[in-house]
């Protein structure tokens with residue numbers, strides 16, 4: 001089994017996927033790539049949310065040409081999503097793309113594949129092979145009858161084989177399926193035989209709520225097994241939501257070092273404060289922080305002080321007021337109306353102290 005730290009490290013722009021590096025978060029733009037203004041605006045929002053690589057579709061020449069301008073105005077590596085058309089891959093590479101997602105077996109003639117591989121080698125650009133259960137090659141569907149994890153892994157090995165024959169090894173592989181058990185099985189099998197970093201994803205996972213649950217179940221199971229070097233959550237929603245979900249998921253497994261965590265209670269009949277709105281406001285506030293602090297918002301004095309003591313900063317509600325804790329010590333009582341403001345002040349102080357270290 002190639003656990004994530006045993007995979008080959010692959011450079012993408014100024015980042016490295018695989019090896020002992022952190023699991024990276026990526027997303028994909030929903031804009032027309034040729035619309036530079038809209039694409040850059042979306043990428044900047046994704047960057048602010050914590051996206052570390054972003055993919056755009058390159059489905060025509062205008063999109064490939066736009067890469068040059070988009071690259072000047074963003075700060076994270078840009079990935080071109082290309083299907084079949086090797087000329088678009090060459091144009092994207094010429095215009096400064098950092099990574100190409102293309103399946104070499106689908107490009108066609110050998111000389112076309114060689115041209116793409118040569119261009120990638122010259123510019124140190126990696127290729128992601130993106131196997132998808134919904135678009136397996138005909139020869140595999142004939143062999144297996146329908147999409148299976150085995151067929152998906154065989155497809156990945158088929159495309160990897162083409163690149164390796166050309167002595168190209170800066171490869172990243174995904175094996176996406178919308179069926180969660182199938183995706184888990186495909187990635188688990190792939191991790192046993194593929195030494196390249198795996199890009200995890202549950203494709204077409206659905207809307208914000210359902211898609212978050214499906215993606216977390218599938219990707220979470222794999223992360224818990226030590227599989228996966230980069231993740232993309234696919235949601236029928238604003239892609240910023242994909243990044244938020246990915247960060248929460250990585251936090252769950254302690255796989256992210258630059259994110260704040262909120263602990264909040266589900267509330268019960270003991271509650272004497274408006275905890276839901278406080279928790280939501282605090283969550284929104286800390287979601288953009290790039291500092292690993294833990295904040296707790298608890299409803300009452302039963303579990304509140306205990307949990308608050310475990311956090312860097314926390315509040316435990318009481319009747320019309322809250323007990324503010326910092327690093328395990330109660331520092332003062334605050335009226336309910338001032339709770340969020342006071343908590344934010346303390347969070348800011350911790351962030352400033354952290355950034356100064």
Ligand code: SF4
Pocket residue numbers: 265266267268269270271298299300301302303304
């Ligand atoms: Fe209920 Fe208090 Fe526990 Fe919140 S912390 S669930 S209010 S007992």
